[in-house]
Amino acid sequence: MRLVLIGAPGSGKGTQAKFLIEKYNIPQISTGDLLRAAVAAKTPLGRQAKAVMDAGQLVPNDIVIGMIRERIMRPDAENGFILDGYPRNLEQAEALDNLLTSLGRPIDAVLQINVDFDLLMQRMVGRLTCLSCGALFNSFTNPPAIDSQCDQCGGTLHHRSDDNEETIDRRLRVYETHAQHVSNYYSNKGNLHVIDGQGTVDDIKKRIKSALRGLRSSRIKLQPAPAQPAATPANAQPEVIRTQIAESLKPTPKRKKREAAAIKPEVKKRPKKAETAAKAKYLHQLKAMQDELKSVRKELTLLVRTEKKLTREVAKSEAELAKLTQQQAEL
Ligand code: AP5
Numbered sequence: 642m643r644l645v646l647i648g649a650p651g652s653g654k655g656t657q658a659k660f661l662i663e664k665y666n667i668p669q670i671s672t673g674d675l676l677r678a679a680v681a682a683k684t685p686l687g688r689q690a691k692a693v694m695d696a697g698q699l700v701p702n703d704i705v706i707g708m709i710r711e712r713i714m715r716p717d718a719e720n721g722f723i724l725d726g727y728p729r730n731l732e733q734a735e736a737l738d739n740l741l742t743s744l745g746r747p748i749d750a751v752l753q754i755n756v757d758f759d760l761l762m763q764r765m766v767g768r769l770t771c772l773s774c775g776a777l778f779n780s781f782t783n784p785p786a787i788d789s790q791c792d793q794c795g796g797t798l799h800h801r802s803d804d805n806e807e808t809i810d811r812r813l814r815v816y817e818t819h820a821q822h823v824s825n826y827y828s829n830k831g832n833l834h835v836i837d838g839q840g841t842v843d844d845i846k847k848r849i850k851s852a853l854r855g856l857r858s859s860r861i862k863l864q865p866a867p868a869q870p871a872a873t874p875a876n877a878q879p880e881v882i883r884t885q886i887a888e889s890l891k892p893t894p895k896r897k898k899r900e901a902a903a904i905k906p907e908v909k910k911r912p913k914k915a916e917t918a919a920k921a922k923y924l925h926q927l928k929a930m931q932d933e934l935k936s937v938r939k940e941l942t943l944l945v946r947t948e949k950k951l952t953r954e955v956a957k958s959e960a961e962l963a964k965l966t967q968q969q970a971e972l
Pocket of ligand 1: 671
């Protein structure tokens with residue numbers, strides 16, 4: 642099953658992904674978690690991403706798309722995955738479709754979790770995440786039994802650095818800029834399920850379950866796993882099914898092309914020329930991130946200056962007013 646969870650920051654994508662992992666036995670792929678892992682590992686990408694994430698902005702598409710492509714190609718995602726926090730804009734949605742179409746593994750359902758913005762601030766300001774097992778708590782709505790300690794594994798609970806009011810506000814505004822486009826994109830494709838994200842975690846889980854009821858992964862028809870027919874005794878299959886399986890395993894030109902495309906990123910890494918191109922692309926992405934940061938800093942400096950100017954003007958007006966009041970009293 643290939644599922645996509647979209648929704649505002651704090652809408653409960655990560656919380657609901659946890660139950661979907663168990664239900665379908667597929668991995669959760671969270672771009673936020675992948676980026677935070679790069680930050681924790683202090684890789685060059687992580688160092689750049691941290692500044693962008695702390696500013697509440699989106700990490701450039703090229704980086705995130707590359708990251709998702711690499712993650713989806715790993716063997717544990719072969720039978721499906723839950724994308725959490727990806728795609729965030731139209732370009733990411735189209736890139737995902739292109740990749741999955743080339744693999745013959747389309748998205749089965751997109752779940753959009755809707756929550757009023759007023760509730761989101763409290764959810765994120767109170768969020769606590771276990772550094773060991775990833776369990777989620779909330780100091781207001783779902784506090785741990787012991788402060789800063791995970792109820793499930795005893796690990797340390799951590800408060801995300803981007804979960805402060807100022808950054809949350811910016812993240813919500815960034816979300817608003819792109820949300821409708823992404824929602825319309827999937828609605829037009831006919832696989833969007835809008836879920837009311839208000840209520841208890843269990844209420845929402847039930848709504849998701851009901852939206853997914855009866856849904857089957859479309860990949861079964863496109864790419865049957867090669868191991869299955871071999872493991873099944875030939876005489877246990879009706880003739881017609883055996884023929885279909887044999888047919889579906891034939892290396893048709895289309896399938897060959899698809900498989901070649903699927904292993905392309907691995908092969909691409911080896912030649913020197915490609916490495917140079919990748920390095921240049923990476924430097925280009927770094928530069929784009931630096932430029933974006935520069936413009937955010939510039940904007941902040943301007944705001945601070947304006948605030949100072951306004952404060953001075955207010956002080957001046959207050960002094961003049963006091964002077965006039967005094968003159969009036971003297972008269
Ligand atoms: P990311 O980590 O994806 O953050 P997000 O989108 O802001 O989403 P959250 O993880 O904050 O919320 P959630 O919906 O998972 O809520 P949760 O279940 O935890 O991204 C972080 C940053 O990385 C981005 O700002 C960006 O910079 C970058 N990034 C990531 N993906 C990117 C991409 N594709 N492109 C570019 N940049 C990207 O729940 C929140 C809290 O609420 C928890 O405490 C939980 O316990 C509580 N809660 C959940 N459900 C309920 C409920 N029903 N009732 C009460 N409390 C609840």
